[in-house]
Amino acid sequence: MTDWTTADIPFLSGKTAVITGATGGLGYETALALAGAGAIVILTGRSDAKGLRAIEGICNRFPNALIAYENLDLASLASVADFARRFAASNEQLDLLINNAGVMALPKRQETTDGFEMQLGTNYLGHYALTAWLLPMLRRAKAPRVVNLSSLAHRSGAINFDDLQSRRSYRPWRAYCQSKLAMLMFSLELQRRSDAAGWGVHSFAAHPGYARTDLIPNGPGTNTLSWRVGRLLQPLISQSAAEGALPTLFAATSPAAEPGGYYGPNGFYELKGAPMPAKIVPQAKDFAAAAMLWDVSATLTGVSFDEIAAAA
Structure with a gap:
């Protein structure tokens, strides 16, 4: 694995993959690699223009790529269901x-269409609902995999x-850490429930370490001392988006990846490097x-895995 x-x-010929937030950054690099391996890849995102550019970029690399783009806004349960x-x-x-899709440390508290705090709603609750709605299609596949993107930030998180x-007290990083902890907990719980119910779904989690993507420049605090110091150290402690996508791709495709596993880079503090089991x-x-x-997620979203599985 090193x-x-x-x-x-x-x-991956004949395999179908859906990737959220695939019009740039980690999602795009993940889509590019899967398309290059022969998978049928469906990119999703909120911008049709970015989606078309992403498809063009992948086709320039792999002219025979089997790819499509679909609009999906994880901050809207109606969009997820649609x-x-x-x-x-x-x-x-x-x-x-x-x-994969996510937003990070929004300076001011915002809400999704359904009234959820934006980071929890986009990063976690939207993905919870999406996975539940797609459960029947996952169960029809042979050894289906779900990969949930967490973060080093989960280590500082609390539910x-x-x-x-975060209605009484909103702090950008605290809300972000909570959302990424929720994603990891969801991934582990999905594997436990799949095993117990016989769904046959294999659940994995991954994180990119410190990958250079638009998620960080578009976040808050870009004029702070810590941000400026981080920018100076970035060449030493960070990696490209393509390298940051490797733990996700390992979890998604490697026969050595273990269901219920969590993967990240193998370097110092898991900031960069080749995939390995993460802390x-x-x-x-x-x-x-x-x-x-x-x-709580089932109640908030009105989406139940058990009911969807029973109705399939």
């Missing part, structure tokens, strides 16, 4: 779902069930909290 690269991705309906209407099964939407902090392993988060 030297794992995109050259190690197996041939995408799932469109996908189900034209696809029998789904082999790979990569829940505040008393103020989950999971104790709060992410709290089974009771994960079960509570799952139930």
Whole structure:
């Protein structure tokens, strides 16, 4: 695993992949690699113009790529459900779902269409609902995989069930860390529930380390001392978006990736490097909290895995 690269991705002909937030950054690099391996890749995002440019870029690299773009706004449960309906209407099964899209540390509290705090709603709740809606298509595939993007920031996260939407107190980084902890807890809980219910879905989590993407320049605090110091050190402690996508691609495709696993870079503090098993902090392993988060998510979104599985 130490030297794992995109050259190690197996041939994926006939496999269908959906990637959220795939019009740039990590999602684009993930889509590019999967398309190059022969997969049918569906890029999703909020900007049709960016989607078309992404397709053009991938086709320039791989003229025979089997790719398409679909509009999907994870900050809208209606958009999530609509995408799932469109996908189900034209696809029998789904082999790979990569829940990649995200927003980071918005300076001021914002809300999604459904009234959720924006980071929790976009980074986590939208992906929870999307995965649930796509469960029937995942179950029809052979050894389907779901990869959920977490972050090193999960290590500082805590699930505040008393103020989950940060209405009483909003701090940008605290809300971001909570959302990324929620993604990791969701990934681990999904594997437990899949095993218990016999869904056959293999769940993984990954993080990119410190990858140079638009997510960071577009975040808050770009005039702070810590930001300026970080920019000076960036060449030493960061990696490209293509390198940052490797843990996701390993989790998505490698026979060595273990269901329920979490993968990140193998360098200092997991900032950069080739994929390896990543550190999971104790709060992410709290089974009771994960079960509570799952139930709260079902209530907030109105989407139940069990009901969707039973109706399929």
